[in-house]
Amino acid sequence: xxxxxxxxxxxxxxxxxxxxxxxxxxxxxxxxxxxxxxxxxxxxxxxxxxxxxxxxxxxxxxxxxxxxxxx
Numbered sequence: 001x002x003x004x005x006x007x008x009x010x011x012x013x014x015x016x017x018x019x020x021x022x023x024x025x026x027x028x029x030x031x032x033x034x035x036x037x038x039x040x041x042x043x044x045x046x047x048x049x050x051x052x053x054x055x056x057x058x059x060x061x062x063x064x065x066x067x068x069x070x071x
Contacts, residue, residue: 009045009048013048013052016048016049016052016054017052020052020053020054025058025065025067026049026054026057027059027060028042028057046070050071054070055069055070056068056070057070
């Protein structure tokens with residue numbers, strides 16, 4: 001999705017659906033090249049995850065992994 005060279009996320013919906021079924025934790029990140037791009041498309045990605053059925057993502061905070069509820 002960076003620079004509009006790709007129209008969908010990686011992994012795509014079908015992989016995310018399998019990840020959800022297998023109860024594998026996920027995190028949201030980006031392939032940012034500039035600081036202002038770090039959270040690019042996070043709103044759209046969050047909506048995609050909610051549509052698939054995800055309710056939480058994992059984040060690394062103070063060297064500890066924890067879940068964060070998405071909405």
